[in-house]
Amino acid sequence: MALSRGALYGIILIVVILVIAAAYFLMLPPAPTPTAPTTPTTTPTVTTPVVEYKRTIVIGTDLDNQALDVQQASWTTLANWYAFSSLVAFDQNRNVVVDLAESYEIQEGGKVLIIKLPKDLKFPITNNPLNARTVNESVYRYIQLSPYSTDWIELNHTEIIDDYTIKFVFNNPPGPLWAVITSEYGAPVDVEYAKKVGDSEFNAHPIGAGPFIIKEWVKGSHTILVPNPNYKTNLPFVENKGPNPYLDQVIIRVIADDLTRVNEFLAGNIDILAAVPPQYVDRLKADPNTVLHEFAYGGYHFMIFNLEKPQFKDKNVRKAIYIALNRDDFVVVNDYTTEPQYSFISPGMLCYNFTVEEYARKNFGYNLEEAKRLLDEAGWKMAPDGVRKKEGVVLSFVLDVPNDNPRLRKIAPVIQEQLSKIGIKVELREYEQHYIREKVWRKDFEAALNVFAWLDPDGDMAYWLHSGRAANSTYINPEVDKLFDAGMGTFDLRERTKIYSRLQMILLDDLPVIPLQYPKQYVAVNKNVEGVKFVLHTSPYIYLNDVKVRKG
Amino acid sequence: MGILSYAAKRLSIGFFIVIFVSLILFIFMQLLPGDPITLLTAGERVSQQRIEELRRAWGLDQPIYIQFFFWLSHMLQGDFGTSFVFKLPVVRVVVPRIPATLQLTITALVISYIFGIILGTLSAVRRGMLSERVLTGVYTFLYSIPTYWLGAMLMLAFGFYLRVLPISGHGTLAHLILPASTLALPNIAIFARMMRTEVLETLYEEYVRTAMAKGLPRLVVLFRHVMRNALIPVTVLFFLELPWTIGGAVIVEAIFSWPGMGNLLYRSILMQDYPVVMFIIFLISIFTVISNVIGDILTAILDPRVTLKG
DSSP states (O other), X not given: OOOOHHHHHHHHHHHHHHHHHHHHHHHSOOOOOOOOOOOOSSOOOOOOOOOOEESEEEEEESOOXXXXXXXXXXXXXXXXXXXXXXXXEEOTTSOEEESSSSEEEEEGGGTEEEEEOOTTOBOTTTOOBOOHHHHHHHHHHHHHHOTTGGGGTTEEEEEEEETTEEEEEESSOOTTHHHHHTSGGGOOBOHHHHHHHOHHHHHHSOOBSSSEEEEEEETTTEEEEEEOTTOOOOOTTOSOOSSOTTOSEEEEEEOOSHHHHHHHHHTTSOSEESSOOGGGHHHHHHOTTEEEEEEEOSSEEEEEEOTTSGGGSSHHXXXXXXXXXXXXXXXXXXXXXXXXXXXXSOTTSTTOOHHHHHHHHHHSSOOHHHHHHHHHHTTOEEOTTSOXXXXXXXXXXXXXXXXXXXXXXXXXXXXXXXXXXXXXXXXXXEEOHHHHHHHHHTTOOSEEEEEEOSSSTTTTTHXXXXXXXXXXOSOOOHHHHHHHXXXXXXXXXXXXXXXXXXXXXXXXXXXXXXXXXXXXEEEEEETTEESOEEEESSSEEEEOTTOEEEOO | OOXXXXXXXXXXXXXXXXXXXXXXXXXXXXXXXXXXXXHHHTTSSOOHHHHHHXXXXXXXXXXXXXXXXXXXXXXXXXXXXXXXXXXXXXXXXXXXXHHHHHXXXXXXXXXXXXXXXXXXXXXXXXXXXXXXHHHHHHHHHHHHSOHHHHHHHHIIIIIIISOSSOSSOOSSHHHHHHHHHHHHHHHHHHHHHHHHHHHHHXXXXXXXXXXXXXXXXXXXXXXXXXXXXXXXXXXXXXXXXXXXXXXXXXXXXHHTXXXXXXXXXXXXXXXXXXXXXXXXXXXXXXXXXXXXXXXXXXXXXXXXXXXXXX
16 A cells, blocks of 8 residues: 555654664763672772873863964963963962072162073973073074064163073163063073074974973864973972873863853863853853852953043043943943953052052042033033033044954943933944054044053053053153153062052043953863962963863 | 867966956955054054064055065965964965865765755655645745854754764864754755756656656656756756855854864954965865866766857
């Protein structure tokens, strides 16, 4: 009997469903075979369960390497940092401690820095010695190649005291240099090997003295690192000073899509999620297998004014804008992944002063009525259309918003709405963050949102606010320039904090920029990972020296 | 005209098309706001003076026509320049990514082709019936789904909740299934609709009606006479779709972290890495020209009614 068409389709559908179900069940791991309980014939002994560890740790991130040779890199990633350890480092309290170096000493008020190296340091693979000469050549190679060569601008000359001692002599104590030499940017490289193979080849196969060696980089996919057998550190906050005996390899997977990256972590395919997207923080917090670590960003978000525009020439207008912004709304709209920022150095940066932040919060906190009063006093009268005018000029401006910074992009319409309450009309225009920086340098802007993105206050802020270093700065205050120079001119972080505190008080009076918020950074760690340590630089450094990964 | 001489003539014209496309692309890249140097150093401790130095070192301070001429003259010698971002020769950056993209796009197209033919044929022979409307609805639905949403749903279903396939990555056949399916499913509609049209046209041809009148079984008529002719344009479409699918793979490669050319192209455009963008588009242009030539030649081979004319 021939089957009807409907029956045929029905049979095909059932077969397809059965095939899919069979494939699913076949791919499941086999269920453990139950064994019948046996009657014990001897007194049972308590045995400690044997913990098994994985020999590979997988770290997920969003950004691929730009260059493997840290001295040619415009930005660096974890892979760069694991391959290139520096001579000194910050500890968890932002004290400068030794890393590869045996000791360091500051002399002559910071004009001289002497670094002593251990006698047995060698680079991996080539086994070339890491001595004073190598460090010296590394520094000059950095000055020649790196886009950030001005990090060493105060270097007058170097002296090799002996094979393992190098002396740096500076024109002035280079305060901002700490942030550099405690990072991978300050790391020595195997210069002898670099000279032999050329910069291009060295960029493809670099050699540093970090805990790991870069074995493989598949662009857009992953980087594989293996332990450096010659690694030796003097970091005081790690127990294991040599190669990690529990790890055979580190795989850093690049997963640009936020959803994919988080799902890989939650599925257990990634052990450490280095770049947690802010919109998934709550989900990760709720996951019982996740330990979520939170850090302040080494920088913050701000609004900058073109002080040559008539509407911003009056300080009272700038102050009115400052106190009309309710930063708590920024936090809400960013799902509590940012914090309000009132002063000009955020908690994640060096030289942060809580007293200045509290002063700014108290005296420049949200106050709508005071903002209106300031504008009235400045002669900007409210017109019937709700926008203030003065001598026929409308109080409005174009605000350039970075479309590639989600947390700034979210607060832009909030700023627009908040300022409308005091009669200021804001038009939003979106550009890429780097282009906004260019526009500011060309003075082709009215107001703009942007980011200070380096943990040293001198590193980035000075290029916006120091009239001698910022290109075409519309803000010129010799006192501020002097304080920036003074802050740059000492190694002592306590002294620098005092200097930058005075600088911030002047900025609070002048308000060429308005701090808005600082983002929080998150690292998610699977609960099976033991022994991981963090030190906050601009981003958190994830130390694997003592890490073990339990098989889960 | 012979196949070889036709191919030679078309390819030589294609070369000039590729140069023209490169020029247009170069101009568009220059129109993007900003430049790669400020982008690479944005937000970091770099002075304007240093940026100017880097701009000069990379030749970005030269007029546009000089930059293009420089690129063109080196390209003709096989030197496609150095990536601004990776500081490596462009060829070294791009070429390792090609196999991954080809693997993904060809697999996706084969899936689309096979299922498109099946669904298109079924739609045609079931014309006017409920089953045809259901099938048309299915592949119209697949065509309408945003690629990102489809990829995310497949990843969540099969990768995260059911755990039967890897969520992302590259290296095994299992890694290929989800991204290839994401790329293939919307394309099924394209092949199915064309196949349906061709089958319907051929079904009403006189020779087909003659074959049926002669008493040949329906299935024999369908496979030996109808599909054989209907497959010609659909097969040609396979080659014409190939370059487009490479471009469409950008989103899929991003979702599944597939280390292909599409992902690299997207990131290079964002980073204004001109040399890499120029080289990838150059490759895609050549690929498009070659695919079109193959499509034309295949049409002439499969369909005796078609002759090649320069």
